[in-house]
Amino acid sequence: MTEQSIPSESHDADVSPEIITDLRRLVDDAGITTDRRLIERILATGLGLGLDGTGRLDLKIASTALEEMRSAFRLFARYRGLPKVTVFGSARTKEDDELYRITSNVSAALARNGWLVVTGAGPGIMRAAAEGAGPEHSIGISIRLPFEQPNAVLDHDVNLVTMKYFFTRKLMLVKESHGFVCVPGGFGTLDELFELLTLQQTGKSVPVPIVLLDRPGGTFWAGLKRFADEQLVPSGVISPGDLDRVLITDSEDAAAAEITGFWRNYDSLRWVGDRLVLRLKNTPSDEEIAGLNERFADLAGSHGIRRTEPLRAEVHDGDELELPRLVLHLDAHHVGRLHELIRAINELPSAPAR
Structure with a gap:
């Protein structure tokens, strides 16, 4: 690769050498000295979108996604080097539900061991996890919905970022975490769980502990395991051991120990x-x-x-x-x-x- 080239991964060979020179000058003027080539690729890709005649809606999606990722990256940069666990669960779970108490207790135990608890910042299980960990050990990645507001545990100026798109939100809920606790929930919770399992099954994500936590005697996750064993494995669409990487438990202690113990050695x-x-x-x-x-x-x-x-x-x-x-x-x-x-x-x- 010559000094004047933009890395080939950018797919922007139609950006002229003169424009590339101008991009390098712009990066110089901005005072950027670290990972310059990656910044140049981002700028060249933006110009490529314009040269492609990309539609206005698609441009809005691309620009908003990049802005949201920048905001989230800046938030997480404050906590670099600290282990993080993401808790998934239903926004509809009430405070008097046993799952609410269990989630709060597990989050508190992990926070006492130096872990940061990441949630979707909403009500229900997300609030329970943030309350258990406490605001000083919590990070929230909220989604803009007309019927859901960020919970009061999190502060937009300190440990909360709000996003428009689910896909950028999901990226940040998964990208930085060293472990995951999934509590019974609906479509959103199952979507997040299956995303995790797909990333693990395909090797697109490094191995991490995943806990499926239920109430004592609960059958929610046991039902999922039974469906996998009786339907998915026999039909050949997953392998027999694909769920072995997941811990299904109704024990608070076992859930916390699974997250921390995975990093024992x-x-x-x-x-x-x-x-x-x-x-x-x-x-x-x-x-x-x-x-x-x-x-x-x-x-x-x-x-x-x-x-x-x-x-x-x-x-x-x-x-x-x-x-x-x-x-x-x-x-x-x-x-x-x-x-x-x-x-x-x-x-x-x-x-x-x-």
Whole structure:
């Protein structure tokens, strides 16, 4: 790529070299020094929309979505480095409902452990989660609806952003979080859950803990599991283990422990070519690695799971170089089993104590 080129991913080859030079000058004049090429791509794409003769409504959608994402990015930037858990559930749940109390209790427990609780900022379960965590441990991503206003726990000047579009809202409810708690709800809650499951099943999202939390003795999520086992798996539209990555529980303690315990020893992952690097908090012993290879032979292939130093690409980016790591050539057809491998790593004797 030459200095005068806009990266090919922008699909804006019809923007003239003279305009590209003007874009670079504009970026210079704005004083932008970090990730300049990405800013240039955004500007070039905007010009490309104009050159395409894009309709006014489509332009309004694109410009509003970008503005909303900017507002949300600025909000989340205040909390960079802090673990976040998103709570999904019905806006119609009343304060005297047992689910309201349970949600508040789980959110409070996670907040006490240093977690930020992210919600859709509405009433019902969203308010219960924000109340439990407290305003200092809450973030709200509200949606503009004529019949729903942001709950009073959140402050638009501090920890709340409001959006027009569901798709930008959903992006921010999912993008930054290290765990998810789903409480029984309607179409919106199920839509959010199935989005999570699809991202996990296809490997488009890194593994995260997902808890389906019900009231004591409740059958809401058990009914979903039964439907999956009796209809979806036999028809071949999902794999038998696709719901194994999800914890279905009616226990507040188990829900909170699932979110925090997932990160007990596992820290993060990165793909380097066809190699998957798992970064950990503690280094497994030779015997523990041998045990992982025996248990996950189908997952790791002929190369096996191996201890490694940071790979060249990681060194180049300064990416978590201080952490011990394991590497494997993961069979892409088994990406859904990553949760099982991570849980096994978290349960190794060398893992940090609970």
